[in-house]
Amino acid sequence: MAATGGVRTACVTGGNGYIASALVKMLLQRGYAVKTTVRNPDDREKNAHLMELQALGPLEILRADLDDEGSFEDAVAGCDYAFLVAAPVNLTSEDPERDQIEPSVRGTLNVMRSCARAGTVRRVVLTSAASSVCIRPLEGDGHVLDEESWSDLEWVAAEKPPSWGYVVSKVLSEKAALRFAQEHGMSLAIACPVLTVGASPVPKVYTSVPASLSLISGDEAALAMLKGIEKSFGGVPVVDLDDLCRAEVFLAEAEAASGRYICSSFDTTVVEIAQFLADKYPQYSVNIGSGELLEKPRVRLSSAKLVKQGFEFRCKTLDEVYQGVVEYGKALGILPY
Template sequence: MSTDDRKKTACVTGGNGYIASVLIKMLLEKGYAVKTTMTWRRTPTSKPETNSIASWQKEVIEPAVRGTLNVMRSCVKAGTVKRVILTSSAASVIRTQLQGDGHVLGEESWSDVSTSPPPSLVSGYTRGHASVQVQAYPVSKVLLEKAASGFAEEHGVSLVTVCPVITVGAAPAPSARTSVPNCLSLLSGDEAEFGVLRAMEMATGTVALVHVDDVCRGEVFLAEQEAAAGRYLCCGLNTTILELARFLSEKYPQYTVKTNLLSGDLLEKPRVHVSSGKLVKEGFDCKYKMLDGMYDDMIDYGKALGILP
């Protein structure tokens, strides 16, 4: 078989994950041979432990950095990997202290990791990672990105990092632990999941959304673009909880938007906009830029996952 006839091969880690399951399907449809690994999630330690800063470091930060570097080392050892696409998160970009409105954040921005979260904000770890997701998660993403970047530079690895915002849409994965239940919480009435969504809006000044298909399309695009380098934000839409509630109420009247959750200080308009300008400049654009399109397959997926009745 000639070289031109051989399938391109991609390895996707965490193949049983939400984004990875869509990526694998997309790669197979494009004719790639796909190898994957499965992610095993261990049970968190007991809640007294999870209230400590030490456990925050042990349970969230260290596994993220160590796991990323282990994959990078394997790529170097294999000697056949042409490019590594690291899926990080816009959480590494948008957790910054900004005054006023109208800010546009790009790849040059980094979330503030100078302060550790107070123990009270870590106490939600044993219930769906609620508080840790908001507080420790951004720190883990900043540190793993910087560790991966340093390793890639030292070992001559072609590394591209994709930082998607809150990711929505249906996937082959039979579970979705964070963004999908968060973004359906106004319909499900799950106060803990809504609390995460609200905390993200308060911390970042926006509810920035992207469809999972666009994230995966972007990753394949960057894997195939020889000139691609550095970090890339992937965002289809900047909105707010109030705008989301109005949309859901009009689009899905068969569900009752849980207006009792909409108390306190909620934004009318985003104070911050996350920009995919770098991706767009290099020739990629999101297909899903409106809530209508992003939620088309979310309701049925939510039913399949047992989030919605």
């Protein structure tokens, strides 16, 4: 049965994740009853931040695994909305087909099938990534890409840019979800976030936050990731984590929401971020390293579809985005002071 007494119920898969745990927190703050899935609910250390969120409202932490067919049945049962955030991330695999692409598509369809069987889920919101949109050969600059754009998988397979398996997994998972939703008469919205930064309940972060702070933290691997984003995306598109979570809830609740939505607040460059950080945080030494960098974005990712439906981004400048992420970086020990 669906939520009773006017309380809406939402399932968020992959509750241990950076985006998912922030989304769980926001839903609870908005009065939702939430069920979230983790691979091992008995791991108290890994789930401590979720247990703390239980003080905000009704939050159930359930066991489920993307590789385990049917393991999401309990999690989506009785839910009004299902947010599919869990996804395998294996950027260093020597066999991306086996370790990233196939598990991603299989896991997405596993949860979609459970949502179809539940019979109460009014809408599924799938969290994908903007790498499904813009990884393709683009000459010159001035490009504006929207939801009609798909990354060029033939080019990706031939060129094998960094994390190419992740790109393929996102495109194929989205297309599989869209097909499944159409065949089963399900309402589906897909969020395609760009570089997502901001404070989350998770005590450890691995990708976007270290990358966004790499110019002042001295983390060379994270800086290489930031430069890699600029090279493959034709710029550095940014969205604040809070804005992304607000957008996902909006996509669940907005009656007309359907299909893909790029979630990008603004486009910048590594050089622009470095100049901003040097001015704003003179206590840190900004290290830009070497290599070819853009003076301005060659490609812009448009969130016009999302905005036209009534959504408004709150963080639209580097200043607004970095205020929260610098403090978060200090709290996590990414920044020394």
